[in-house]
Amino acid sequence: MTTKVKNIVVSVLFAAVLAAMSLFAWFKPADEYSVAERRPLDQFPKLSADTILDATFMNSFEDYALDQFPMRDAFRAIKAFTALNIMGQMDVNDLYYKDGVISKVETxxxxxxxxxxxxxxxxxxxxxxxxxxxxxxxxxxxxxxxxxxxxxxxxxxxxxxxxxxxxxxxxxxxxxxxxxxxxxxxxxxxxxxxxxxxxxxxxxxxxxxxxxxxxxxxxxxxxxxxxxxxxxxxxxxxxxxxxxxxxxxxxxxxxxxxxxxxxxxxxxxxxxxxxxxxxxxxxxxxxxxxxxxxxxxxxxxxxxxxxxxxxxxxxxxxxxxxxxxxxxxxxxxxxxxxxxxxxxxxxxxxxxxxxxxxxxxxxxxxxxxxxxxxxx
Amino acid sequence: MLFSSITFLYFFLPITLILCLALPKRLRNGAILLTSLIFYGWGEPRYIIFMVISILVGWISGLLTERFADKGKWLARLPMIVSTTVCLGMLGYFKYADFFIDNFNKVTGLSIPLLRIALPIGISFYTFQILSYVVDVYRKDTPAQKNIVSFGAYVTMFPQLIAGPIVRYKDIAIQLENRKTTFEGAALGIRRFIIGLSKKVLIANLLGELCDIFKASNDKSVLFFWLYALSLVLHIYFDFSGYSDMAIGIGKILGFSFCENFNYPVISKSVSEWWRRWHMSLGSWFRDYVYIPLGGNRVSTGRWIFNTLVVWGLTGFWHGADWNFIVWGLYFAVFLMLEKFFIGKYLKKIGALQHLYVAIIMLVSFVIFNGVDMKESISYIGAMFGAGDYKLISAEFIYYLRSYGIILIFALIGATPVVKGAVEKARNNKYMEKVINILEPVVLLVLLVVVTAFLVDGSFNPFLYFRF
Structure with missing residues (x-):
């Protein structure tokens, strides 16, 4: 691959990933509840002049964007795999898996x-x-x-x-x-x-x-x-x-x-x-x-x-x-x-x-x- | 808004890139200004007004400075003095007022209430950019910007707004009016952005996590203090240089060339070399706008010492309104003076030990930098050197060294130019260049996915009750 072609590939790939994930994130129906976390997930926040001026819309949107991100569990699995197997971490969010059993670190x-x-x-x-x-x-x-x-x-x-x-x-x-x-x-x-x-x-x-x-x-x-x-x-x-x-x-x-x-x-x-x-x-x-x-x-x-x-x-x-x-x-x-x-x-x-x-x-x-x- | 957030990556950035790249060229600075104000106002919208005031003051001062340039020294200086007073006044009010009130209370025994004002994000950066612009116009280093939108785009430009580099107007004046966006620039920018993002999310955040674990630990030991200091230096380096990489990368995608901010400081052989490689845009700002106007080094020894103390005291104070930041700055001044007058000539003779010398000074310096107050900093430094009732090694030290050891190794290698040098050397071989060209998009894609995974996992917040 020539450098010129590589530059085009990198640019197009980045644009495609950003566009696809962005569209997915915008249009994916919101989930109500996370069984894994035993809590309701944040929903799209109320949009009004007041919520913008006091920044509650923005703060709530950040939480919403994270809670409702597409393929959240799959991404969490990628993170866990990377942390344990590539970065050599001993636990993931304080949990570890040994002798076929999952346990939680208490330091x-x-x-x-x-x-x-x-x-x-x-x-x-x-x-x-x-x-x-x-x-x-x-x-x-x-x-x-x-x-x-x-x-x-x-x-x-x-x-x-x-x-x-x-x-x-x-x-x-x-x-x-x-x-x-x-x-x-x-x-x-x-x-x-x-x-x-x-x-x-x-x-x-x-x-x-x-x-x-x-x-x-x-x-x-x-x-x-x-x-x-x-x-x-x-x-x-x-x-x-x-x-x-x-x-x-x-x-x-x-x-x-x-x-x-x-x-x-x-x-x-x-x-x-x-x-x-x-x-x-x-x-x-x-x-x-x-x-x-x-x-x-x-x-x-x-x-x-x-x-x-x-x-x-x-x-x-x-x-x-x-x-x-x-x-x-x-x-x-x-x-x-x-x-x-x-x-x-x-x-x-x-x-x-x-x-x-x-x-x-x-x-x-x-x-x-x-x-x-x-x-x- | 932070670069290392899902909101920025997958909501703000795609829309912004479309607006800033797809609109007709004459509208692009307007798009940068608009999106940058949204970016800035995302955390605290009310502070946009102070930024707008700073922009207007800077822009009008630039125009008046240019107009009065030939009308006498003092008339030409007047707009510069006004803009400096207004901009530094705002910076002083928001960032330093409580520091001065607190210290005044301590000295006088009074109890004047603190203002407790939230610090507008990026105010230290954009204030310095406006000041340098007006001074450069006064010095006739650059013409004044006639277009308020273009000037506003320069000041607010979101890539470098909250964490630098401190971009001089004269360096991007031409690009503001006429910049090219190419696949080559975009690919370079994307690579730089993703590497910066990875440095921040995959290394800096994890090492920051280790620093927090250390601070909360009840099982501290001497070696755990050293592990903390090492993690802290690397955390701050990867955090800050990661942000700079992201800023430079987004700038490249948009067609700008921002100045470099870091140049592998960990390979330095002296403190003075470290500061030529660390936060270069701040160092050069203080050199050009404080140190040289004070006389630089073409002065008597006494005056040079004074100049050095002023510049480094201010450098420390710029980083934060507390004594530990001032001490941190002056600490470097002391070593710079020692190197100039006494130990500089000996350093060259000790070979690789120069790195050890710099490493110990830096480890100690960032413990000062990161201390809640000087008392904590002193106790931590004391503990590192055995002054404290701590055992040499603890179970938690061993565990966290094992758990973060590979990340620390990645960080230490990544903080040197080894990888960059190897890739550049390999590119000299035509076959290897092709291989690298194939691997580069794959590696960047994998990094982007992994970074996204780490960001998404950050939101995982299980209800604690269910542990029992």
């Missing part, structure tokens, strides 16, 4: 966040639980980095430090270690969470420490569709597939499950299958993060003991197992609970600590980002 133990969480739990203990509960237990669920970070040279939470802080500041409860009973295969490839079918042993271990034996036989049930977890959407080079499985047993047929999302009890199924059709199928377990309070009653439980669990979404898939041994399992999600509402439920007896076992079960991810904890 350090955020001591202030852990102490903020334990401070809030201490307030709950002092105000409502002390002198009422039978016994209090605590446990922490490791994130995937616990199994991957050291092996592949990624920074991570200092788990010893975090558990040390947890034990020291949650001294009102007996700590139950579950780190040693898990491995990376217990977690979904594309999601943060553990698999319900893999954690019956964890439930047995915790229950045993609380003086209750769990021995029911369970059947695996598949939703019959691919489960793409939150990391699966966020990591654009994810081609892995998961299958969401939930566990059922004969005794569960007699369970009564009540949700208190509005203040009054609404009976719901143990597994809300319609939630499995939404953006976050993991919400099928006790309605996931959507409901602050769920109560499971089992008239045929092996004991008449009651259990109150403070939990994040890891607890939503574990809690159903405890219904075998406890006549009443009260599941509290402090991420979505305002202090006044919590007090109301305690005052009216819906949440009852009298003689109950109490379990605080949270993931390292939540403890390291405890701004999510709402109560008090």
């Amino acid at each position: 350090e133990t955020k001591k202030d966040q852990v102490l903020s969480a334990t401070g809030k739990f201490n307030t709950i203990y002092d105000k409502y639980i002390k002198d009422k509960a039978n016994k209090v237990y605590t446990s922490v669920v490791p994130d995937k980095n616990y199994f991957l970070a050291d092996k592949y040279g990624y920074p991570s939470i200092d788990y010893n430090e975090m558990i040390g802080l947890w034990k020291e500041n949650m001294s009102f409860g007996e700590y139950i270690d579950i780190f040693s009973k898990l491995d990376i295969s217990d977690y979904y490839i594309t999601d943060t969470h553990w698999k319900q079918q893999n954690i019956f042993g964890i439930a047995q271990h915790i229950a045993q420490k609380m003086g209750v034996e769990l021995s029911a036989k369970y059947t695996e049930n598949s939703l019959g569709k691919i489960f793409k977890g939150v990391y699966g959407y966020q990591f654009p080079l994810s081609f892995e597939k998961d299958e969401l499985i939930y566990m059922t047993s004969d005794y569960q047929k007699d369970l009564k499950v009540y949700s208190y999302s509005t203040g009054t009890a609404v009976e719901i199924p143990l597994y809300v299958l319609e939630n499995a059709q939404g953006d976050d199928p993991y919400n099928m377990f006790l309605s996931g993060a959507k409901v602050p309070l769920v109560i499971i009653e089992n008239p045929n439980a092996t004991t008449d003991k009651e259990l109150v669990i403070f939990r994040d979404s890891f607890g939503s898939s574990l809690s159903p197992y405890f219904a075998e041994g406890y006549s009443k399992v009260t599941v509290v999600d402090p991420r979505t609970f305002g202090g006044a509402v919590f007090k109301m439920f305690v005052d009216n007896g819906t949440i009852n600590f009298e003689g109950a076992d109490v379990l605080f079960l949270f993931s390292t991810t939540l403890l390291n980002n405890s701004f999510e904890v709402q109560i008090f």
Whole structure:
């Protein structure tokens, strides 16, 4: 190719790419929602003299142009491929893929966040639980980095430090270690969470420490569709597939499950299958993060003991197992609970600590980002 | 509006290129003026009025300066003094008022409220362009521009409006009236633009990200401070030179030849050489409009030292209204004086160590430049040299060195003329020239796609709750 021809090719190619992408961007119908980001996408902003003069049109247009850019996911995949394979970066937007699993980098133990969480739990203990509960237990669920970070040279939470802080500041409860009973295969490839079918042993271990034996036989049930977890959407080079499985047993047929999302009890199924059709199928377990309070009653439980669990979404898939041994399992999600509402439920007896076992079960991810904890 | 944005690349630029290239020649300066005002007003439309005032003042002053040229020294100087006062007055008000109020309060113990005015984008650049124009007309280096549209197009020209290079009117006066747009110019411009865009998005932004990570880290170590300093110098170099490349490239597409602004400063063997290669349009501006009028170097040693301190103090102050910028400028003045009087002759004898000497001075200088204040800068520099309670190495340092190591290597190679030299050498071979001609469009297309991918990914903003 002569230089003269090359100059024409470069000019025409550049003009063509600019023109094509520009036309595509102008005329592509706007998308409403991004499942990957769990947020509505910006729409074409209001155009008026006021919005131009105060520059809100321009600022909003920049956001709109990015949100609605054609082939956005394909471009994100190109970026991820380039960053990982050509530029040698260790992660893409803090996500990495090792041992066939996607995980998220957490660079350090955020001591202030852990102490903020334990401070809030201490307030709950002092105000409502002390002198009422039978016994209090605590446990922490490791994130995937616990199994991957050291092996592949990624920074991570200092788990010893975090558990040390947890034990020291949650001294009102007996700590139950579950780190040693898990491995990376217990977690979904594309999601943060553990698999319900893999954690019956964890439930047995915790229950045993609380003086209750769990021995029911369970059947695996598949939703019959691919489960793409939150990391699966966020990591654009994810081609892995998961299958969401939930566990059922004969005794569960007699369970009564009540949700208190509005203040009054609404009976719901143990597994809300319609939630499995939404953006976050993991919400099928006790309605996931959507409901602050769920109560499971089992008239045929092996004991008449009651259990109150403070939990994040890891607890939503574990809690159903405890219904075998406890006549009443009260599941509290402090991420979505305002202090006044919590007090109301305690005052009216819906949440009852009298003689109950109490379990605080949270993931390292939540403890390291405890701004999510709402109560008090 | 930033060059490195989707809005610029795929919304503004296509329309602008059509208008500025397809319209009849007599309308093209008008198109440049119009699109440049939209470009400028995109972020803060109210500030267009100050730009228009500056243009009118500069244009009228140029005409009056020329008219009064033979009417006596002071009458000829009057329009220049008025325009300088108005333009520097606006620059002083927007950029430096709070600096002076803050320092006045500190000295007097008063508490005069700060103005807290947003800085109009590019005001430092277009103010200097207008000043140089009026002075050049006064010096009879160039005739005054009679056409307000052409003059407005010169001042507002969007490629170089917000980050330079500081283009002198006399350098593009002929092109404003009569410029040619050719495939050769367009291809050169496109290549320069895409390379500049890639420097900005693929290197500068990522190294800027590393600098932010360092600042937020609670796992700092001595080597992490050095990694930060290296990343910072390369970040600023690739950011700034990338913008200059984009400006020069778009200028070329439109038929203009802007001056070069960077010439591989990292290969410098002395501080004085660095400044002949770094932000050349600013350096030459201060040389021609401040240093030489003060007497330059044809003066006594004492006066030369004074001139040098003034020029470098102002150079630092031009970059930002804070003490660390002034100290940054004076820091270079000190090394320039040391090189002139003491160490210059020894530098030539130490061979490759000259690069190490320049590297250490520059790493330290940009830590001063980028500090939130002098206190932070001093603590960072101290930490680099072991003064601070930091371990030598930390886990985060190792991780981020691994994660950004290849980018740093790309950056270090790209900051030298190695690649450019190799391509030019290969072009001497006819066979290789053909190969390069085939590869060039492919490489440019791939770079454009990858840059677009990085820009698009920047908008990915997942709702954090779903991590748990």
